[in-house]
Amino acid sequence: MxxxxxxxxxxxxxxxxxxxxxxxxxxxxxxxxxxxxxxxxxxxxxxxxxxxxxxxxxxxxxxxxxxxxxxxxxxxxxxxxxxxxxxxxxxxxxxxxxxxxxxxxxxxxxxxxxxxxxxxxxFPENDMGERVAHLVSGRMLDYVEVDENHAIAKIKPPRELVGVPLRDTRIRSRYGLTVVSVRTGDAGFTYATPDTVLTYSDVILILGKINDVERFAENN
Missing domain, CATH: 3.40.50.720 (NAD(P)-binding Rossmann-like Domain)
Incomplete structure (x- = not known):
C-alpha cells in the first residue's frame, strides 16, 4: 500500500x-x-x-x-x-x-x-476519562494506552531504579516492564540503555502490559 x-x-x-x-x-x-x-x-x-x-x-x-x-x-x-x-x-x-x-x-x-x-x-471520552483517572489517583505524570493490552507511563523513578545501571535493576524480569526513555533536567527525552543510571530528579517512560504498569506505579 x-x-x-x-x-x-x-x-x-x-x-x-x-x-x-x-x-x-x-x-x-x-x-x-x-x-x-x-x-x-x-x-x-x-x-x-x-x-x-x-x-x-x-x-x-x-x-x-x-x-x-x-x-x-x-x-x-x-x-x-x-x-x-x-x-x-x-x-x-x-x-x-x-x-x-x-x-x-x-x-x-x-x-x-x-x-x-x-x-x-x-473512544475519546472514555479514553480521556481512563487517562485522567490514572493521573489523579496515582503517581504517574502521564499515561497512554497504546493498545488494549499495553500502556506507556511517565513517572519519577522509584528508589530501586536510582543509582545503578538499569541492567542491574532487573525491571524487565521482575515486573515485565521496559524503561524506554529518560529525561534529565530540562533536556529532552533520550533512549534509555542498559548502562543508563537514573537519579531521583529524572523522569522516565516505562512500557509494558497495562496491569504491570499500573501495579508498578502504585507500589513504588
Whole structure:
C-alpha cells in the first residue's frame, strides 16, 4: 500500500472531537476538508480551516459531489447521532476509503462501527476519562494506552531504579516492564540503555502490559 502520510484528510462531524482534530491536523500542515450538516458550526470554523463545507454525509451523492472518493483517509467524528455515524461510516466503506477512523460513544456503538468496516474505532471520552483517572489517583505524570493490552507511563523513578545501571535493576524480569526513555533536567527525552543510571530528579517512560504498569506505579 502507498504511503498516504502527507495526503489530505476529510473530517466529517465537527463537534468538539471533530473540530479539535481538524484544527490540530491543519496546524500540522495537513490539508483538511471539514464537513458538517450544521451550517452554523461550519461557519464558525471557516476562518480557521481552509476547506469547510455544509453537507449531509449520510447521502452517497453528497459524498461523491464533495470528492470524498478521492481521499484515502477519513475521520467520522459524529458522536451523539449514532444512526448518522453508522450510515456515514458504511458509505465510506462502500466508497473503499483506505483508512477510516470513526468515533464511538459506547462499546456497542464501537462494535457496530468495527463490524461495518471502520479500520480504527476510537473512544475519546472514555479514553480521556481512563487517562485522567490514572493521573489523579496515582503517581504517574502521564499515561497512554497504546493498545488494549499495553500502556506507556511517565513517572519519577522509584528508589530501586536510582543509582545503578538499569541492567542491574532487573525491571524487565521482575515486573515485565521496559524503561524506554529518560529525561534529565530540562533536556529532552533520550533512549534509555542498559548502562543508563537514573537519579531521583529524572523522569522516565516505562512500557509494558497495562496491569504491570499500573501495579508498578502504585507500589513504588
Amino acid at each position: 502507498a504511503d498516504h502520510k502527507d495526503e489530505p484528510v476529510v473530517v466529517i462531524g465537527l463537534g468538539r472531537f471533530g473540530s479539535a482534530l481538524a484544527l490540530e491536523l491543519a496546524s500540522r500542515g495537513t490539508e483538511v476538508l471539514a464537513v458538517d450538516s450544521r451550517a452554523k458550526v461550519v461557519q464558525s470554523l471557516a476562518g480557521e480551516l481552509t476547506h469547510t463545507v455544509t453537507a449531509d454525509c449520510t447521502d452517497m451523492e453528497a459524498l461523491r459531489q464533495l470528492g470524498i472518493p478521492d481521499f484515502s483517509k477519513a475521520v467520522v467524528g459524529i458522536g451523539t447521532d449514532i444512526e448518522s455515524s453508522i450510515l456515514t461510516t458504511s458509505l465510506l466503506v462502500e466508497l473503499e476509503i483506505e483508512d477510516i477512523w470513526a468515533k464511538a460513544i459506547s462499546r456497542q456503538h464501537g462494535r457496530i462501527l468495527d463490524r461495518i468496516g471502520a479500520h480504527h474505532v476510537v
